Every structure is written in structure tokens, then in C-alpha cells.
Amino acid sequence: QVQLVESGGGLVQPGGSLRLSCVASGFGFAYLPIGWFRQAPGKKREGLSCINTAGTTFYSDSVKGRFTTSRDNSRRTAYLQMNYLKPEDTATYYCSTEYPPSCNDWSEYSPSLGQGTQVTVPG
Numbered sequence: 131q132v133q134l135v136e137s138g139g140g141l142v143q144p145g146g147s148l149r150l151s152c153v154a155s156g157f158g159f160a161y162l163p164i165g166w167f168r169q170a171p172g173k174k175r176e177g178l179s180c181i182n183t184a185g186t187t188f189y190s191d192s193v194k195g196r197f198t199t200s201r202d203n204s205r206r207t208a209y210l211q212m213n214y215l216k217p218e219d220t221a222t223y224y225c226s227t228e229y230p231p232s233c234n235d236w237s238e239y240s241p242s243l244g245q246g247t248q249v250t251v252p253g
Contacts, residue, residue: 132156134225139247142215150210150247152225160203163229165236166210168221169243176221180229180236181208188233217253222246 138150152164165180179199180188187199198211208225226241 132158132162132227134227134244136223136225136245136247139223139249141250141252144216144251144253146215146251147211147213148215148249150212150223150225150249152208152210154206154208159206161231162227163231163233163236164199164201164208164225164227165229165233165239165241166199166223166225167241168223168249169246170221173221175240177237177239179210180233182233183231186233188236190237212249215249215251217251219249220251222248
């Protein structure tokens with residue numbers, strides 16, 4: 131079973147950038163889709179992106195054009211590059227493999243919460 135650990139969060143000024151990492155342990159990372167989602171206090175969990183095993187990417191409208199997801203199977207790591215950050219991006223960010231392999235209907239899934247990494251963009 132693959133376990134994931136997120137990192138790379140922090141405090142960044144509006145308009146700034148961060149790159150989050152999602153490192154996997156265990157066998158099979160290359161055969162799994164990786165999705166990113168976030169949870170802010172008092173707000174609904176929000177799916178952000180999904181990258182399938184072929185490397186095809188999908189994004190929510192709220193981050194399309196600002197966030198980019200990628201994966202490096204040799205490092206068993208997925209990334210979420212976040213640019214032009216806004217105060218409303220403040221949340222705890224998570225990655226998960228709990229999606230269909232193709233990422234079909236990915237935004238309808240509600241994966242389990244892991245450790246997460248906090249991103250804060252002051253308003």
C-alpha cells in the first residue's frame with residue numbers, strides 16, 4: 131500500500147509561488163493517479179487537480195492557469211506548482227491516490243485526509 135507525505139507549504143505573499151511535494155512510499159506509485167485537494171477552516175473540501183498514470187492533467191476552474199501538477203515516477207513524487215497565490219488559497223493541502231486511474235470524474239471524489247501541508251497567503 132502506498133503512503134503519501136505532503137511538504138512544501140509555508141507563508142507566502144499574494145502573487146507569490148510555492149511548490150508542494152507529495153512523496154510516496156511503497157510499491158506502485160507509477161500505476162496510481164495523484165490528486166491534490168485542500169481544506170480551509172469552515173469551507174468545503176475542494177479538489178484542485180488530478181494527474182493520471184499517463185501524465186494527463188486535470189484542474190478545477192479555481193486554479194486552472196495558476197497551478198500545475200506533475201509527477202516524477204522515478205522519485206515517487208508528485209508536485210503542485212502554485213503561482214499567483216491569493217489569500218483565498220490559504221488552506222491545508224493534501225495529496226491522495228484515491229481516484230480512478232484515468233482521473234475520470236476526479237472532482238467528485240472525497241479522499242481521506244492525510245498529514246497535509248499548510249499554505250498561508252495573508253490578505
